[in-house]
Amino acid sequence: NAGVTQTPKFQVLKTGQSMTLQCAQDMNHNSMYWYRQDPGMGLRLIYYSASEGTTDKGEVPNGYNVSRLNKREFSLRLESAAPSQTSVYFCASSEFTGDYGYTFGSGTRLTVV
Amino acid sequence: GENVEQHPSTLSVQEGDSAVIKCTYSDSASNYFPWYKQELGKRPQLIIDIRSNVGEKKDQRIAVTLNKTAKHFSLHITETQPEDSAVYFCAASESGFQKLVFGTGTRLLVSP
Numbered sequence: 315n316a317g318v319t320q321t322p323k324f325q326v327l328k329t330g331q332s333m334t335l336q337c338a339q340d341m342n343h344n345s346m347y348w349y350r351q352d353p354g355m356g357l358r359l360i361y362y363s364a365s366e367g368t369t370d371k372g373e374v375p376n377g378y379n380v381s382r383l384n385k386r387e388f389s390l391r392l393e394s395a396a397p398s399q400t401s402v403y404f405c406a407s408s409e410f411t412g413d414y415g416y417t418f419g420s421g422t423r424l425t426v427v
Numbered sequence: 428g429e430n431v432e433q434h435p436s437t438l439s440v441q442e443g444d445s446a447v448i449k450c451t452y453s454d455s456a457s458n459y460f461p462w463y464k465q466e467l468g469k470r471p472q473l474i475i476d477i478r479s480n481v482g483e484k485k486d487q488r489i490a491v492t493l494n495k496t497a498k499h500f501s502l503h504i505t506e507t508q509p510e511d512s513a514v515y516f517c518a519a520s521e522s523g524f525q526k527l528v529f530g531t532g533t534r535l536l537v538s539p
Binding site: 347357358359362372404408416418420421 | 428433436461463469470471472473476516525526527528529530531532
């Protein structure tokens, strides 16, 4: 009964380094999302995947790429990290129909120095 | 696209008082309005939601009201307790799909 699992929980990167944030859900949800949370700015959508095989840009996609590997997994990649990408990243999933509520992962706190 | 504004940014109340958080949205086609509670260092968790065909919904001490004409919705917490202290986010779904746009959050502090 894991829900949405994110790894890693914490990460420190140097400017220019790359990394991939992993997200997996075991609820058979169709839709998955990546948000970033910054103080005073709420949760802003980076990318989302309405269903397996599709991905779309959200509000703040620059500097990121995503892969919907299968129905369970949705990864977020930073190709060349910048200090402006220091944030807390949340993955979420939801059913496409019926209950619209999101289930969030526990978050990844990323610091870029 | 959808824009959600949330007020106030901080709210301090005494235990037992009521708390009200208000949000406005811009897209008249939005049809789903959830509220999330986020405790310090934790993930946001859904506490209540309302759909556009309903004007009010209540769950114990928590209620949400929706005014579609004015495009605003509110969270009401009665008989507040210290464990209600958290950041609360409202959200609205863009028309046609459940991609949520979030407000900037309200930090609620309930003092004993």
